[in-house]
Amino acid sequence: MSLPFKFGKVVEKRFFVNRHFEIDFIKQNILSQINITLISPRRWGKYSLVHIATNELSKANKQIKVCHIDLFNIRTEEEFYKIFADSVIKASTTKWEEQIKLTKLFFKKLIPKLSFGVEESNSLSLSFDWEEVKKDPSEILNLPEQISKKKKIQLVICLDEFQNISHFKYPLAFQKKLRANWQYHQKASYVIYGSKQHMMTHIFESKSMPFYKFGEVIFLLKISNDHWKKYIVRKFKATKKTISSKLASKLAQLVENHSYFVQQFANMVWLNTETTCNKEIIEKSLDQLLNQYEILFIKELDYLSNTQVNFLKALCNDETQLSGKKTISKYKLGTSGNVSKIKKALIDKEIIDQQGKTVIFQDPLFRLWLKKRYITNN
Numbered sequence: 001m002s003l004p005f006k007f008g009k010v011v012e013k014r015f016f017v018n019r020h021f022e023i024d025f026i027k028q029n030i031l032s033q034i035n036i037t038l039i040s041p042r043r044w045g046k047y048s049l050v051h052i053a054t055n056e057l058s059k060a061n062k063q064i065k066v067c068h069i070d071l072f073n074i075r076t077e078e079e080f081y082k083i084f085a086d087s088v089i090k091a092s093t094t095k096w097e098e099q100i101k102l103t104k105l106f107f108k109k110l111i112p113k114l115s116f117g118v119e120e121s122n123s124l125s126l127s128f129d130w131e132e133v134k135k136d137p138s139e140i141l142n143l144p145e146q147i148s149k150k151k152k153i154q155l156v157i158c159l160d161e162f163q164n165i166s167h168f169k170y171p172l173a174f175q176k177k178l179r180a181n182w183q184y185h186q187k188a189s190y191v192i193y194g195s196k197q198h199m200m201t202h203i204f205e206s207k208s209m210p211f212y213k214f215g216e217v218i219f220l221l222k223i224s225n226d227h228w229k230k231y232i233v234r235k236f237k238a239t240k241k242t243i244s245s246k247l248a249s250k251l252a253q254l255v256e257n258h259s260y261f262v263q264q265f266a267n268m269v270w271l272n273t274e275t276t277c278n279k280e281i282i283e284k285s286l287d288q289l290l291n292q293y294e295i296l297f298i299k300e301l302d303y304l305s306n307t308q309v310n311f312l313k314a315l316c317n318d319e320t321q322l323s324g325k326k327t328i329s330k331y332k333l334g335t336s337g338n339v340s341k342i343k344k345a346l347i348d349k350e351i352i353d354q355q356g357k358t359v360i361f362q363d364p365l366f367r368l369w370l371k372k373r374y375i376t377n378n
């Protein structure tokens with residue numbers, strides 16, 4: 001029997017929990033050609049949400065074609081334009097004859113070289129003269145709008161891990177180019193999402209930045225404990241096992257209702273449960289999960305300075321006044337200026353995140369591991 005919970009891959013509808021409001025909101029905005037920016041820490045469910053919403057839209061409406069581009073491993077502007085052009089053309093039609101036709105129609109200055117994979121069908125690939133693109137990438141950036149108009153479709157361009165553009169040589173100039181072209185698009189629309197909260201917020205919420213007021217900004221929240229609880233109980237039942245509401249709620253709460261970890265932890269608990277789940281099974285499963293991650297966490301600590309580790313200790317102990325005098329002296333954090341530096345470094349390393357005034361661990365298991373197995377011995 002396949003496992004009843006799913007993590008790390010695209011979650012199909014049967015593994016998808018709640019987010020009804022967000023799905024409708026995204027669908028309505030796309031239908032009204034309003035761009036969307038979606039921000040949350042990693043693995044809370046941005047991709048899953050966009051995937052479900054755009055899938056539902058394109059199924060119900062043949063005019064809507066969705067193009068997913070992940071910037072995760074794109075490090076230069078040059079790579080971006082290439083992947084962008086390839087993906088947009090492929091998303092608009094699966095017929096290679098038509099792909100060639102569109103390419104010829106809309107590239108007047110840039111004249112890309114076309115190549116096709118031998119084995120894989122639909123593997124059109126464009127390459128450009130970078131010196132030319134550098135001067136003016138408009139033909140590439142306007143492809144979604146041009147193709148949408150020509151084919152009477154609506155191309156929805158989804159850009160994942162958008163904060164990665166910070167690796168480009170001139171991120172600000174790049175954003176200006178995107179915005180300068182995309183702001184005139186009426187048929188094509190954009191869903192942009194990313195996980196480095198402070199960076200994403202800076203790009204989309206600062207008045208001085210090119211993407212300010214580009215569209216609706218959504219800060220994705222966690223799925224509530226109540227929804228997780230019902231989902232876990234239902235999945236156990238469907239596979240002829242039992243878990244009480246109370247324990248299901250406890251399960252999700254132990255990993256702070258973090259989407260990815262709830263699904264992973266629930267699988268562990270389910271595997272350890274023969275017929276009925278109990279408290280001991282939950283504890284044992286948590287131990288197993290921590291064992292599984294232990295090497296990774298130990299390595300992670302290697303990259304942190306002593307004061308950074310001390311700061312994490314303070315956080316584990318739920319200290320609220322992190323730059324208060326008492327906390328600073330208790331955890332040997334130096335000065336309050338130092339605390340800000342530590343915080344910034346840990347945010348950059350994606351260990352913690354700041355949400356309003358509260359600082360949280362990005363990975364609830366790392367926090368648990370520090371609490372249970374590290375701080376007690378140190």
Ligand SMILES: Nc1ncnc2c1ncn2[C@@H]1O[C@H](COP(=O)(O)OP(=O)(O)O)[C@@H](O)[C@H]1O
Nearest residue numbers: 006007008016017043044045046047048259260
């Ligand atoms: N709405 C949801 N319902 C159930 N599980 C979810 C949901 N959203 C995310 N997840 C779980 O979290 C994992 C990571 O989600 P993902 O969409 O890739 O996050 P992000 O794009 O924010 O990094 C998924 O593989 C899935 O296990």
Ligand SMILES: [Mg+2]
Nearest residue numbers: 043046047160
């Ligand atoms: Mg993601």
